[in-house]
Amino acid sequence: MNAVSGVPQLLSRPYKYLRLEWTSELAMLRVRTCVKPIQCYSLAGLTEMQRVLDDIAQNPGLVRHLVLSSDVTGVFNFGGDLALFVLLVRAQDVDSLKMYGRRCIDLVWWLEHAARRGVHTTVLVQGDTLGGGLESVLPFHKVIFERSAQAGFPEVLFNLFPGMGAWPLTIRKAGFAVANDMVLSGRLFTADQLLRRSLVDVVVDDGDGENAIWDVVRMVDPRLRGTLAALHAQRMAAPITYESLLTTVEMWAETALTLTTRDLRLMERLARAQVRKAGGADEGAVEEIKRIELDTAWGELRTGNTVWGDAEHGTGLTAWGALND
């Protein structure tokens, strides 16, 4: 099949959770996610995303630029489907947890090797992105955040860890210390903080994200072959293996099975906050995470039991005092 004839196939699938747009002069595929009302990586959403990536892979040379953004105001992605996790943990179904994790890392793996497929990838984050949502952002070649967007790995707050690439992807972009701080604290970070940690490439004012996408794509397109070759070489310089991603997913699934009722209730608290945000409330999961951190910090102050023991790496109250770092 030649490249042009693949366009109708790519665009004609009846997606429920994705909206696709094609810009022929740049061979740019825009994918907007809309897993409404709770924007997360549901099984169906993952399946649709994988279908898009498979279609691109089956039509080499068709897509030069892949751009991902969210159609849900204020939320890029809440990460994993928390209700599904609760269901699978309560059913003690480690096989399904591993299957879910494998589907996630298959997306990460595709993006990791996008340059080899001749595709430059850009992501625009215009709202909250948590856990798996942030993990899915990190393999993109160019990461754009609008200034009000916040992101983090809150999993440790409910005794889990981000298991779909957070460690290697964060270490590669920002170094071990930053990865340690982000994964083990559960803190949320502003767009500017993420920029200073090299996890984000561009921060623009709210509302300027769309223009930033065009700036990136127009800048890259004339030197695409060289850029992709360089990015391919960049990833070979600090390779991530599928086997290590898979092993981590298996550890993640087995850890999830050990979650207690208290942990699941915290997860439910977050899920309930996501629901409130989906219903139009100003406050959502991000604010709930801050409250959970405060609860934890107050507990530590009352008991004198601090996990980190110093302000630099502290969670809760100390961390929020460091928002401008």
Add this chain to the structure above:
Amino acid sequence: MSMFFADLVVRTDEARRAFETHPVVLDAVAHGLTVERYRTLLLELYHVVWHFNPVCAAAASRLSDRHRQVRYFLYEHMQEESGHEQWVQADLEAVGVSAAATEAHAPSPFTRALVGYNYWAADRRDPCSALGMLYTLEVIASVYGGPFAAAIKDALLLEGERGISFINSHATMDAEHMADLRKILNTLEDEAAWEAVVESALINFHHFTRIIEAV
């Protein structure tokens, strides 16, 4: 052992999310319900719970010896669920509905559709379909029951377990049941039983969503 439970989760995931993301459910989980609507919900639930064991009994009586493990599972489950309609009744009394009013309540067409389907499926479709009913009700209770009970408690300023004992206790209890249900579902090896369970779960999610929608 099959991996049918995993297959069931995937094949019914859209129906589960359709329930979870229904505007009425979203609003109820985020903000609770008014006392009038909560009373109506409990009155409908009373009938779902009241008919649960007879549906299981009908299914158990029709199961072939090939599925004897399912029959034993249903026996145990019926034993555990026996009398739980009285918990709903107690919650209703806590929010101002007398036992007589509860028993006199005529269930909505949506509740009758759910209960009627489950009797019909056990009797005429495939008795293994009762496991689809169990799956749906336990997912709803164990995954959504906790947040929903918390929202109701906040909204109606209820104290302790008063008024939410049925939903709250099932949120915890059905967590244990989920693991048992996974094990029994993974003993099913025949495609006819798998299809019956999936169909039943999808229809139960559909009808349960309609029940909540109408509250």
